[in-house]
Amino acid sequence: MHINQQQRMIVNRTFDEIQIGDNASLTRTLHADDIKLFAIMTGDVNPAVVDPEFAHSGIFREVVAHGMWSGSLISTVLGTQFPGPGTILIDQSLHFARPVRVGDTITITITAKQKFEHNKHIILDCLCLNQDGLPVVQGSAEVLAPTQKVERQAMHMPDVTFDNKEERFNRLISRVKGLEPIPMAVAHPCDRESLKGPVMAAQEGIIEPILVGPESKIRAVAEEFDIDISGIRIVDTKHSHESAALAVTLVRTGDAEALMKGSLHTDELMGEVVSRANGLRTARRISHVFLMDVPTYHRPLLITDAAINIAPTLEEKVDIIQNAIDLAHILGIPDPKVAILSAVETVNPKIQSTLDAAALCKMADRGQIKGGTLDGPLAFDNAVSIEAAITKGIKSSVAGHAEILVVPDLESGNMVAKQLEYLANALTAGVVLGAKVPIVLTSRADTAETRTASCAVAALIAHANRKKSGA
Structure with a gap:
């Protein structure tokens, strides 16, 4: 207000x-x-x-x-x-x-x-x-x-x-109220926040966590920080590598419908996810989306990819965008407005991201990307500010109203997302798409609330997957 x-x-x-x-x-x-x-x-x-x-x-x-x-x-x-x-x-x-x-x-x-x-x-x-x-x-x-x-x-x-982050958190959690909790394998939850997050999500009725990690360490963390894990299944492992492998196996065998990163390194978990022999690959490129509720912006923001693909190619960006569009549909955005970001809003042969943006927009025109309205290249200011777009003479249904921000590379995307989280008090959730199940992939610095919010998004995806499979 x-x-x-x-x-x-x-x-x-x-x-x-x-x-x-x-x-x-x-x-x-x-x-x-x-x-x-x-x-x-x-x-x-x-x-x-x-x-x-x-x-x-x-x-x-x-x-x-x-x-x-x-x-x-x-x-x-x-x-x-x-x-x-x-x-x-x-x-x-x-x-x-x-x-x-x-x-x-x-x-x-x-x-x-x-x-x-x-x-x-x-x-x-x-x-x-x-x-x-x-x-x-x-x-x-x-x-x-x-x-x-x-x-x-x-x-x-x-x-x-007025900015009530708790109210925005509760609004997101309310979207999964009444839905059946989904079984989620949590890989190596061996510190306070990575254990508290799934436990909070379980208390909210969002997930049924399966804690995969050294049982003695998990119980020690629970006792130290007074986290109630009674009644939660624990799969004992020796170390983080085994935690990642067993968590992925639980998904592959159908014991879990989603996967969550604990206190292990991202590479350990994603190495098991992308394994050609025993991983969770699909035909789609795996990518990450930050879902952000920014109090100073009038729409939800999906930022991709800021965690998985370091310097995606044009072909990889097609899947990255399609993954984000599919998530927007699940979140109730029927025709998401997709801004392909660059440093400028005109095509410049010396800036590869502007060439990719132009190609991606034409690919959308040809039906190679479906379900959203694309425009680019757009600079960040005119993607989210209609005043900036008007000042620069940009006529676009996306400019000033973007719901999906497609960043040129991981570095720029990560900076944008973290700036919104720490400087604009954005409520943040993070999820990996393009695998067989949604994967909650949060930073080791993320709070239990961020992890719980991410579980809510993963639960919405899992329920959408159930509907697709007719389960």
Whole structure:
């Protein structure tokens, strides 16, 4: 949410200018984020107003505004309109007649009732009516009115942006609620985050983890960090290489429908995955997608490939894009907008990524890439900013609205993804596509929450695979 304070002139009414019966009004509509902002400012996190589940069990059966939200609007009128700057509040009495609900439009009217010449005090009636003309707050205020005229421009207030990462996490997790947990082989979960992640996902009902690794080490980690692994199957191994091999074997034999990297190195796990003899290859090139929920961007972002293919060829990029498009469909994006990124938005024979972008777009025109709308080359700015695209004269249905960002190489993709995660507070999930099953491939630095979010994406893919196979 952005609260934009527009500049305007503020002019007061002095004691001598005010006549009995004079009044001023202000109208505001209550939004859900107004309640959050008021709670943040005051520290009043009464569950009756900030917890929807609790509020629905209360007297009003829904979230309502803090009572003093309306009271604060009275102060707004007093301080900015009537009497305005220079006003000092001496006394106030308010009666709260009925709740203010999200979506209600409140009109606050302040009316001069009495004046006292000896001390320049004024008593004012205060009335707040909702959109139905019913009073929600009424009362009176005594103020010391200004005696000198003030006319000045209102101070510019910064934009306020709300970012609730926990809420975004819960929104992703809610997408798999009600689905049957999928069995997932977890290779070598031998540190805190790599063990806590699958356990959290199991507690959320997303997966049924099979922990593959040295049992004594796994139990020691669980005990040290108070992670409850009771009832979770453990397959004992001697070392990380064996953990990777056995985890892949569990998938190949049908005991697991997804694979997850633990605290071993990526090369160990992926070496087993791509093994021609005993791996999980398909006809499709294996690639990685970062799914990112960025609070400052209006769409979900899929970034590919930032973890598997170091410097993909044109042919490999076809599979990388198709993998991402197929995932977008599973996530409910029927015609994803795909931006082929480069440093510039024009074809330059000296920059290979621009040549690849042009070729990929033409291949999509010819049906060699299906299910999405491609455009490129596009620089990062005009891929995600419609203002940047307009400024540069780019006419494109993708520019400014990209949902899939196809990066030139692993280095650039990894930098973009990590910048969004650490500088823009993006919620991140990572999954490998193109193998027989989805693979949760997270960084060793990733938190348990990131791993759980990645499990949710893998679960959606696994259920989509079930539908394809008719299971």
